Amino acid sequence: MSLIFEKSVPGRTGVSLPECDVPSDAYIPTEFSRQSDLDLCELSELDVVRHFTALSEKNFGVDTGFYPLGSCTMKYNPKILEEVAALPGFAELHPFLPQLRHGGMLTQGALLVLYELERLLCEITGMDAFTLQPLAGAHGELTGMMLIAAYHRDKGNTKSVVLIPDEAHGTNPSSAATAGYTTTPVPTDQETGVLDMAALESMVDDRTAAIMLTNPSTLGIFNGQIGKIAEIAHRHDALVYYDGANLNAVLGRFRPGDAGVDVMHVNLHKTFGTPHGSGGPGAGPVGVSSHLDPYLPVSRVVKRKDSTYTLDYDRSKSIGYIAPFYGNFAVCLKAYAYILLHGADGLREVSGNAVLNANYLMHALKTVYELPFDRTCMHEFVLSAREEAKAGVRAVDIAKGLIDEGFHPPTMYFPLIVKEALMIEPTETESKETLDCFIAAMKRIAAKVKDAPDSLHNAPCTTPVGRPDEVKAAKDMDLAYLAK
Amino acid sequence: MSYIANTPAQQQEMLAACGAASVDDLFRDIPDDLAPSSFDLPRAKSELEVRGYFQSVASRNYSHLTNFLGGGFYDHFIPAAVDAIASRSEFVTAYTPYQPEVSQGTLQAIYEYQTQICRLTGMDAANASVYDGGTALYEACQMALHSVRKRNKIVMDSGVNPVYRKMLYSYTANLSIDFDEVPVTHGQSDRDRLFELLDENTAAVILQNPNFFGAVDDHSDIVDYCHERGILVIQSVYPIAMALVKPPGEMGVDIVTGEGQSLGIPLSFGGPYLGFMATTRKLVRRLPGRLAGRTTDVHGNESFVLTLQAREQHIRREKATSNICTNQALCALRANIYLSLLGKEGLKKVARLCHAKAHYAKERFKAIPGVTVKESSSTFNEFTIELPVDAEDVAGTMVERGIAPGLPLGQFYEGMGNYLLVAVTEKRTKYDIGTFAEALEDVLCR
Structure with missing residues (x-):
């Protein structure tokens, strides 16, 4: 095209623009003007x-069809949320307005949203305080690492290492490194699929600044030892960072704050009602326990005795500005509305059905594909196409075959510790009928692995284009349509 | 209200297939002592109640003030077609285009967005965007520090948005990077004092055009001076101004960043916004974040794909060029649609309207006794006025008259308590500007 x-x-x-209603003889001197x-x-x-x-x-979205992309929580998001975010009283509000003298009184509605959402996220996660400023999940991780660094600096600790399980998302080590830390991977027990506790215990020492955990892990397994991990960390004055990427699985069933977690982020776009927008924007609010509260970025929203809200910039230990203003406000609005729509029981239903849907799929598919860790899963599970690969059909071929069946593929080749991984997360909003269709498609593909492997090698054939030549893309680097 | 499709009967059927007695049974990996100590949330509301509630909350915001606030974030006109197209659910509900065959729409849109940014700035390559203009500037610093080896100092002009300068200090608190700032001037960058700060340890210089005070400049001489000393130049720009003012590509700038909010994205109380980044062919492999490239598919047909992914965190983990995972795809799509609708003549017209109206506002303010328009150089659509009294007091009074008169600068710059930064966009009419000038004169007379 x-x-x-x-x-x-x-x-x-x-575009139709108004005529100029003022004298238009102003000009920018040639020396400062565009020449081309x-x-x-x-x-x-x-x-x-x-x-x-x-x-x-030419796009496939959740509104198009089933999108079982592991780790990404591609659920259906209610349309009312978009309507709320587009209300002119919010969408047309200038962010500098509350920074005028008494300007906070001009934005009481917006400040209420920030204050109330922070409070609700505290209750949902068991943390003591939240900042809504981080603009994405990875940005939340970076903010969390900066808070941890500020805490240690303030205490005079000289710590340089962050321990991260080997199954973690790539953003974890990358965020820790961006904040100035060295990272060390902690192995996963190959039998159970959970973190190797003995290895962890031997690795934590006085140089350890933090342990970053995703729980449930990227294998979809809940680590019940999280309380003990926090104890081990705290013994060395190391902090526990909880990556809330998989929070959807445990809403109303587990709160990181109750297990001794010190810092965490929440992906509002995964769990709380913002669609992924072809890759963004999202939001990654960060929650902390009270001992890290002094370091939170400015500004802080404060509720005064007369029930009005104001912004507080006067925080001597704050890490400063991590966003230009108060976060991705429109995304926060959607999350607040999502939580109000659901209530406590509704959120428990979200996690319950996310986990039920995942287990239902897992039980049906483990009869046809290898399931490396055969145990009750949480919101997602990981299959391995190792056996199929021996027969010449790789995980990527199965994924592309699913496209021809009318489904978005699962996440492929992640987590890295499972060979030929296919990571499947159905989410709570999918119906049993959709899941049954998906199971049938996966079974047809399994049959094709034996009978018609070439049809999978050549897949997809129902899409606007076939598989792109990625080597050529990297070699030729055609990144913009410009005159030579 | 619940968005769960499965009925209780279906859930029972599914539980039976899993061999579980109840949904709670599936959560047995969570030990009892880790059960939530509290989960006290407001009662669930219906869609009707939620709509009413948020309409009422939104009405408590003064979004209807006649707006002369800018400071890097502007109240520009957004054509209806931007919302109509960008709200199509095929764009809104898709994930990052990791599966290119079912994401050609997103991928081509990103490629086009990258092209629009290159054409606007005169640069060779742009990425798929980052969070905002401030994080773009931080990422540009990292690019420069990785490109110019063994130097760790960055010199910033004080005309760079103070909010972004604060962000840079926060991000680098735990890293060994030295920052130096060139003292403030209202007009163009002070060459002598800038050059004094450059030394053999300097990796990059950060400039802004138009600068925070609205002054336009040609930084070509600074670029030449820096390049002779192996120093890279980063410039933060205002995209609407690019229609008229000299783009960074014509000055030889190495890395360009900016806030793309002006390109069809609502103010939304601070986000989501759009950080754009562009650079030269030489530095393209140092760009952080996603890049869409044009290639061919197995049948030889044109297709688009994310490329150079080996730089990114999901492959390189702790060695990645940046920890950035997301881009602001939907905001970048809006910018692409906006620039396509306005096009060559439309964008120039918007820029000319902004410039002419700001010029008219200056003339009106000059006629007010006690007000000085700071005019040490040409400006685009934003300029500084000096008042005989505290600017915050004046702003507070003007707001009561329905006008957000601009940004008092005392909070950002020492000794500028009486200064007000005024921005004028194409949405302001001659009448709005006249009302503003009359109200200001009235307020100052009291």
């Missing part, structure tokens, strides 16, 4: 609408 630039016709425009022509496209509004509508039709 042509690029938007290739559709350009000189003289066309797609502004090379943007020239199109009518309809040209633009048709172009992007056609592009949208």
Whole structure:
């Protein structure tokens, strides 16, 4: 399909702007002016609408069909949330407004949203305080690592190492490294699929700044030893960071704060109602226990005695600014509305059905595919296509075969500790009928592995394009449509 | 309200298939002593109740003030078609395009967005975006420090957005990076004092155009001076201004960043926004975040794919160029649609309207006794005025008259308690500006 630039016709425009109602003789001196022509496209509004509508039709979203992408929690998100975020009273609000004198009184509605959401997230996770400022999950991890660094610096601790299980998301080691730490992987017990406690105990020492945990892990297994892990860490004044990527599995059933976790982040876009938007924006609020509260980024939303809200910047130990303002406010709004729609029982139903759907799929699929860790799973489970790969059909071929069956593929080749991994997370909003269709498709593919492997090697064949040449993409590096 | 499809009967059927007695039974890996000590949330509300509640909460915000606030975040017109297209659920409910065959829409849109940013800035390559203009600037610093080996000092112009400078200090508190700041001038960057701060340990210089005070500049001479000394130049820019002012590509700048909120993204009380980043062919492999590339598929047809992923955290883990995982895909899509609708003439017209109206506002303010328009150089759509009294007091009074008059600078710059930074966009009319000027004169007379 042509690029938007290739559709350009000189003289066309797609916008209607007012005439200038003031004298228009002002000009920018030539020495500071653009010399080259502004090379943007020239199109009518309809040209633009048709172009992007056609592009949208080449996409697959949760609203299109089942999206069992492990680790990503691709649930259905209620449409009312988008309506709430678009209310002009929120969408047209300038972020500098509350920073004018008495300006907080001009944004009481917005400050209420921030305050109440922080409070609800504290109750849901058992943490003592939250900041909504981190702009994404990985940004939350980085903020958490910065808080941990500030805590140790303040106490005069010289610690340099963060311990991270080998099954963790890549963002964990990357975020710790970005904050200035060295990272050391902790092995997973190959029998049970949970963290090797003996190994961990031998690795924690006075240089350990923190342990980063995802629980349930990326294998979809809950580690019941988390309380003990916190004890071991605290013995060495190391802190426990909880990656809330998989919080959807334990809503109302486990609260990290109750287990001694010191810092955590929540992916609002996974668990609380913001669709993934083709890759963003999301939000990654960070919760802390009270001893880390002084280091939270500024500003802090405070409720005054007269029940009005204000912003507090006067915090001497704060790590400072990690976002320009108060976080991805529109995403926070959706999360607040999502929590209000569900209530406590509704959120328990979310985790209950997410886990039930995952176990139902796992029980049906383990009869046809290898399940390396055969035990009750939480919200997701990991299959291995190791045997199929021996027969020449790899995990990627199974994934592409699923596309031709009308499904989005699971996460492939992650976690790294499972060979030929296929990580499946159905989420709570999918119906039994959809899951049954998926099971049937996976069984047909298993049959094809034996009978018609080439049909999988050549998959997908129902999509606008076949498998792209990634080597050529990296070698030629065509990243923009520019005149040579 | 519940969004669960499965009925209790279906749930029982599924539990039986799993060999579990109850849903709670599936959570047996959570030890009893880790059961929640509390889970006290408000009663669930219906969709109707939620809608009413948020309408009432939203009405407590003064979003209807006549807005002259800027400071890097602007109240620009957003064509209806931007919302109409960007709210299509095929874009909204998709994940990151890791499966290219079912994500060609997103991938082509990112490729087009990268192209739009390159054309706007005059650079060779842009990434798929990062969180916001401030994190883009931080990522640019990391790029520079990795590109210029064994140097760890960065010199910042004080005309760089103070919010971003605060962010940079926070991000680097645990790293060994030295920052130096060139003292403040309202007009263009002070060359002499900037050059004095450069030494053999300097990796990069950060500039902004137009700067925080709205002044436009040609930084070509600074770029030449820096390049002779092996120093990279990072420039943060305002995308709407790029239609008229000299883009960084024409100055030889190495890394360009900016806040893309002006390109069709609502103010939304601070986010989500759009951090754009562009660079030269030479530094492209140092760019953080996602990159969409054009290639061919197995049949030789044109197709798009995420490329150079070996730089990223999901492959390189602790050795990645950045910990960034997400991009602001939906915001980047909005920017792409906005720039496609406005196009070459539309964007120039918006920029000219902003510039002309700001110029008119300056003329009106000059006529007010006691008000000085700081004019040490040309400005685009934002400028500083000096008042005879505290700017925060004046702003507080103006707000009561329905006008958000601009940003008092005392909170960001020492000794600027009487300064107000005023921004004018194409949405403000001659009447709005006149009302503002009259109200200001009235307030100052009292």
